[in-house]
Amino acid sequence: MAQPDEPHPPVVPSCPLPSKICDVVRSERPRSCCGMAMAGFRTAKYQLPEWHRRNAGVCYQAFSAGEQAERGRAEAKSLVKHAAASAQRAQEYSKATLGQRLQDIHFWRMELQKEIMELDAETNLLAAQKLRLERALDATEVPYAVVVDNLECRERRQPPDLAADEVERQLMKEADLIRDIRDLLKRTIIQAATQIRSNRIQKENCELDWSDKVETYHIDDKCVGYCTDSTNVQFHPSSVKFEENASTPKSWAQFSHDNISRAEQEKLASVQLRSLINSIIHDASEDLRMQRAAVSEAFDTHCRELDDAKLRLEQHLQQILKDIGDEEANIVNLKKAIRDKEAYLKVAHTRLYDRSFRPNVELCRDEPQFRLVNEVEELTVFLEALKRKLMESEQNLKNLEETRMKLEKEIAVKANSIFIDREKCMGNRVRYPVDLEVASYKQ
Template sequence: MALPEEPVPPAVPSCPLPGKICHVAGQERPGSCCGMAMAGFRTSKYQLPEWHRRNARVFNQACTVGEEAQRGRAEAGHLRRHAAACAQRAQQHSKSTLGQRLQDIHFWRVELQKEVMELDAETNLLAAQKLRLERALDATEVPYGVVTDNLQCRERRQPPDLVIDEVERQLLKEADLIRNIRDLLKRTIIQATNQIRSNRIQKEFCELDWSDKVETYHIDDKCVSYNNDSTNIQSHPSSVKFEENASTPKTWAQFSHDNISSAEQEKLASVQLRSLIQNIIHDAAEDLRLQRATVNQAFHNHCRELDDAKLKLEQHLEQTLKDIGEEEANIVALKQAIRDKETYLKVAQTRLYDRSFRPNVELCKDEPQFRLVSEVEELTVFLEALKRKLMESEQCLKHLEETRMKLEKEIAVKANSISIDREKCLPFRIHYPVDLELASYKQ
């Protein structure tokens, strides 16, 4: 610790008793002389009391520094022991938590592996049922081309006319038993295909989760084996921070739980679908209900509805085209107005710019100056309003164009639907068979 600066001895005033002063000085400093010429001055040396006080301060400071050093050493020793104990406890606790974590990982790994095996077995069973469906579908080839042709033609309708309307329902009703079986088998095959795909996707999710668990288990098992004497430990200061996409124990467990739950749901859906397939294969026979007149009437009614809808769409298209023309003219007018106001603004700004060169006291905030500034502000407000209105008009024009394209597309869709129903389906229904033999098609 640095010692404080020694105080400068204060000047001694002139002594009224020079004889006494000389006597004291003579005792402290033999051989010196204190004449009248030295009156009012003191010697450069400290007085004895000052010397004692200074020594006392030095001793006190030395004692203080020593005590502080002793306290620091004691605190350092205590800190070393405390840090060593805490580090050992922390390492042991971390090892214990890693061990518990290994148990958790092992639990989920076993559960996932079990789920993967069960889901794979269920997928194989469903694939076998799907093969039965395909063979049953191959056995239902029928020569009923009228209904089949009608349905296939109407499948060429474009969205949004591709709907299950009254005509579609009546066509399905007039289909024979085998046709119903074929449609049902097709839908069921698609459903089985989708379910097999879902099973395999969920199995892949579980396998990926299981693979991650296996890799994580090996990593944490290796971490458990580390100790202070391990040779492959290194400093990784950056590893202390948490990754932004890191999961929490709750979300970690929930992720595996959700995978297993989804796998259970897919497995249950697969079991139910296999039961449904079994019922479909054994309960496929139904009575044929011919509704030729009803279907024809439904066709005529639907064609009238399509004609009305197409006419209304054409009227809306005509009005939209008119609105587009008016909006385009409005945009041209707005752009011209903006150019005109920009010219006005340039004039006002040029006047302000030229007036800024007025010399000396002539650079006055006079009435023209205020008026020009006000004019610029007004023109700026008008320009912003016109530009906003121009943007709104352009957006409105864009919406009108989109509406026009939608209407044209809808008109084309309606024309296509009318062509299919009136020119393809109805003429071919003249050859519709009156009765069908169903007995030979029953399973």
């Protein structure tokens, strides 16, 4: 027997419930006047089996609804617990994923920052080398002006010293060398400017990538700090989708890797260009120094040759002047000898003339007559010889005078050449820079 306080278990009918609780028994009695008010409600009485069946059905429905509700509550509780655990795990996993992403972003950000600093430092070094090239180019203006001035000055030499000698050949070689060096420096300056521009473009690309990384790091770092207790979280249904232009982790990492790789390439090219600039400036300085020494040696040699030639000409001039004096004295002596011989000839002619007036037989070809005739003939021969010698001496004197004038002209030419080479050219070459490499460092 059941306890009074325990609920009676529902009575489950042994047969299935009919589709309708009961059948309405139509009454033949006329309806009451209030039938219209009770419209929609059953007015016939239930049969007892029907009443039991209906009560059993109501209890069964209540029991089924209770069981379903209980199952729903258990499922809801389990779902809530599972959803909470799943959401917690998903949030923790997302947080861990964001943390890993932050590490990746930090890694590439530091790599980009390192590359930016190194590329900026390398660009500054290359800019300093470019400045050295510009200063070296400016330093070549004075040597080129000196060489051109030397060539122009040497064009004012007088013939026969106006010759294509070794000095001129070395000066032309020096002028060509300076022109080649200037062209090389100009081309290298353009190359350095292009490389600096490439470095800055790649540095700007890395800076843009770095800036994006910094902004993304702050965004993801803020996302890591979000939790269910955060006050600034809200629904954004439209954000649950992938952007069409979104990158993949592989392409994202490859993008930064390519930027760093290109930066490394530009940095390597810049380092190689700086080394090339050092070599160019050093080699150009050495070539100019060696050519300057060659020109100076050619000038020294030529000036010594000019000094020796001028000294020899002066010695010959001294000898010619002495010869001219001797020749003039010789001419004076010859003229005096001719006058003396003419005096003797006059005496002999006068004797012969006076003896031609001897009378009659006294006009005799005696020994004195023959002697006077022989004397006249001898004096005439001597006079002719002396006159010929006088003409030769006068011609020799004329030749000596012409030689003297030529020597004096040659000496003047040599003196002019020495003045041009030693005073004008070599004196002007004192302005020549000592070292192009040193000049490239000067302010």
